Amino acid sequence: xxxxxxxxxxxxxxxxxxxxxxxxxxxxxxxxxxxxxxxxxxxxxxxxxxxxxxxxxxxxxxxxxxxxxxxxxxxxxxxxxxxxxxxxxxxxxxxxxxxxxxxxxxxxxxxxxxxxxxxxxxxxxxxxxxxxxxxxxxxxxxxxxxxxxxxxxxxxxxxxxxxxxxxxxxxxxxxxxxxxxxxxxxxxxxxxxxxxxxxxxxxxxxxxxxxxxxxxxxxxxxxxxxxxxxxxxxxxxxxxxxxxxxxxxxxxxxxxxxxxxxxxxxxxxxxxxxxxxxxxxxxxxxxxxxxxxxxxxxxxxxxxxxxxxxxxxxxxxxxxxxxxxxxxxxxxxxxxxxxxxxxxxxxxxxxxxxxxxxxxxxxxxxxxxxxxxxxxxxxxxxxxxxxxxxxxxxxxxxxxxxx
Ligand SMILES: [Fe+2]
Numbered sequence: 404x405x406x407x408x409x410x411x412x413x414x415x416x417x418x419x420x421x422x423x424x425x426x427x428x429x430x431x432x433x434x435x436x437x438x439x440x441x442x443x444x445x446x447x448x449x450x451x452x453x454x455x456x457x458x459x460x461x462x463x464x465x466x467x468x469x470x471x472x473x474x475x476x477x478x479x480x481x482x483x484x485x486x487x488x489x490x491x492x493x494x495x496x497x498x499x500x501x502x503x504x505x506x507x508x509x510x511x512x513x514x515x516x517x518x519x520x521x522x523x524x525x526x527x528x529x530x531x532x533x534x535x536x537x538x539x540x541x542x543x544x545x546x547x548x549x550x551x552x553x554x555x556x557x558x559x560x561x562x563x564x565x566x567x568x569x570x571x572x573x574x575x576x577x578x579x580x581x582x583x584x585x586x587x588x589x590x591x592x593x594x595x596x597x598x599x600x601x602x603x604x605x606x607x608x609x610x611x612x613x614x615x616x617x618x619x620x621x622x623x624x625x626x627x628x629x630x631x632x633x634x635x636x637x638x639x640x641x642x643x644x645x646x647x648x649x650x651x652x653x654x655x656x657x658x659x660x661x662x663x664x665x666x667x668x669x670x671x672x673x674x675x676x677x678x679x680x681x682x683x684x685x686x687x688x689x690x691x692x693x694x695x696x697x698x699x700x701x702x703x704x705x706x707x708x709x710x711x712x713x714x715x716x717x718x719x720x721x722x723x724x725x726x727x728x729x730x731x732x733x734x735x736x737x738x739x740x741x742x743x744x745x746x747x748x749x750x751x752x753x754x755x756x757x758x759x760x761x762x763x764x765x766x767x768x769x770x771x772x773x774x775x776x777x778x779x780x781x782x783x784x785x786x787x788x789x790x791x792x793x794x795x796x797x798x799x800x801x802x803x804x805x806x
Contacts, residue, residue, distance in 0.1 A: 415629040415677035418568055422592040423671075425664060427657075430556050430596040433461055433503060434468030440552035440591045442501030444471040446494045448514040449505040451476040452558060455602050461505050461556055473497040475513075481580065481691050481698070482509045483573045487516035487528045494521060501552040504590065507559030507611065508698065512570035515588045518551040519570075522587070529574050532581035534782045539584070549587035558599045560650075560663050561611030561699050563618065563670035565593040573692055579779045580688035589675075595668050597661045601654040607697075608654060609755040612647040612663060614699035615639065616751075617706065618670035622678030624713060624720055625788035632678030635669050637727045642666035644728040644747070648754055682709050682793065685785030686802070689776045694766040703757045704765065707748060708805055714741050716791035721745075760805040773802045 424432065437445055445465060449458050458476065465472050475490040494502070494517055504514035516528050523531075523546055531546060533539040555565035564570075568589035574581050603611070619639035622632050642662050649659035674680075686709065687701040694701075714721050721741030726732055728747045732740035752759060762768040777798045780786060786793075793801075 415627065417631075417677060418675040419589070420566065420671055420675050421589050423566055423595065423668060424592065425595040425668060427598055428596065429594045430461065430599055431464060433554060433556055433594060434465050434470050436554045436592040436594065437465065437470045437501060437503065440501065440554070442470060442503075442552055442554070444473070444497065444499045445501050445503040445554075446490065446497065446499040446517070447472055447474045447503045447505055448478060448490055448517070449474070449476050449510045450478045450480070452506055455558075457558060457599055457602070458505055461503065465503065472503075473499055478506070478509050478513045480509050481573050481695055482513045482516070483575050484528050485575065487513055487520065487572055491517040491520045491525065495525075501554070504553060504555045504565070505558065507557070508562035508564035508571070511555045511557070511564040511590065512572060514553050514555070515570040515590070516572050516583065518549045518553055519546070519583065519585055519588055521551055522547050522549045528572055528583070529576070529581065531583045531585060532574065533584050533784045535784060535786065536782055539784055543585055546585050549585060553590040555590040555593045556599070557593060557595045559603060559611045560600060560608060560667050561614035563668055563674065565590060565595060566668060566671035567674050569674065571688055578692050578775065580692045582688075582784055593668070595664050597657065597664050600664055601660045603654065605651060609651045609757065610697050610699035610703065612643065612651060612699070613703040613755065613757070615663065615667045615670065616643045616647070617683050617699075617702040618673060618680070619643065619666070620710070620724055621681040621683055622670070622673035623724060624717060624790045625678045625681060626790050627677060627679055627788045629677035631676035632673045635672045635676070636678065637723065639666045639669050639673070640724055640727040644751075647751070651755060679788040680785045681789035682713070682785065685780050685783045685789070686776065686798070689779040689783065690762070690766075690768065692779070693772050693776070694768055696766050700757065703752060703755070704759055704762070705805060707745060707752070707759045708801055710748070711745060712801060713789065713791045714745070720790075763806045768806060770803070770806065773799055776802060
């Protein structure tokens with residue numbers, strides 16, 4: 404019997420990255436991108452983006468360029484399983500042959516989910532969750548890969564969901580947020596347009612911007628990461644440190660906006676080149692299943708205590724992240740420099756007006772919820788890459804400390 408535990412230098416695999424177009428005005432090419440992948444009738448999946456006019460504009464570009472459309476705009480933040488199934492039914496009944504997702508992670512992930520359901524004959528989306536047990540690597544072989552095309556038009560700063568192959572969907576029966584990852588789910592083409600991204604309100608810019616950073620530091624710290632991941636993640640950390648504040652407080656600062664768009668999309672390379680989310684995303688999304696908090700804000704409020712706990716496992720990496728944020732660490736030990744990263748993060752959170760912890764007061768989380776969250780995280784694939792192993796008791800204590 405061989406030891407199947409995680410090794411210090413595991414074999415790392417990559418997932419293909421599809422077409423990405425980044426630049427001012429690129430959303431105007433949405434109909435061309437649809438035609439390039441033979442979409443004749445697109446289902447637009449979106450949260451609605453009320454007040455921005457973006458959905459109307461995309462719809463108009465498509466229809467005036469001979470791509471027929473149907474719209475499903477009932478997606479909520481933390482998209483629900485039933486929303487994916489509703490969107491699938493609209494897709495099927497309207498005889499669509501592709502998806503155009505317009506918005507942030509929720510819109511893109513719902514689009515990915517419905518394509519997965521359609522590729523598998525209408526099976527319930529909840530049947531595709533990636534868990535440690537039963538092992539995802541075995542389960543995924545039972546699903547048909549996704550071949551239905553999706554063009555994503557991104558409007559937020561955070562998730563790289565417009566390009567990534569994963570979808571986070573809320574299982575409303577089990578009250579868990581499922582990570583779903585099946586070959587082919589990644590959108591066929593992603594359009595990242597700073598013209599649209601700068602229309603975000605200030606708080607969403609701050610929260611999604613922090614999510615960019617959390618993708619970078621979790622991928623960098625991940626023990627299943629690769630050299631590709633490390634290089635890209637450090638570049639993201641530098642971009643966010645130098646641009647997020649300016650972007651949040653002046654979204655018309657076109658340099659900061661463009662840099663945040665790059666940093667946001669670079670996360671897909673971290674995810675697809677072997678790195679992955681850790682305990683911040685892992686616990687954060689299970690808390691989201693109960694509190695419905697915004698994904699980026701949730702990550703932000705739990706980062707400091709969780710990463711302080713991770714710090715001892717790899718202080719050299721924390722020190723390197725401090726340097727990427729511009730800290731002069733000359734003359735310091737690795738631990739001293741590592742502490743500086745946490746100091747920098749506290750300063751950034753204060754500048755973004757985000758309070759660490761206080762989960763009860765801020766989000767209504769209750770002591771009785773903690774057992775459910777810990778149990779859900781125990782079977783979450785995010786646990787695999789985290790640099791430090793957490794026992795059930797340690798997880799519980801950390802959550803209790805953040806109440
Ligand atoms: Fe995220």
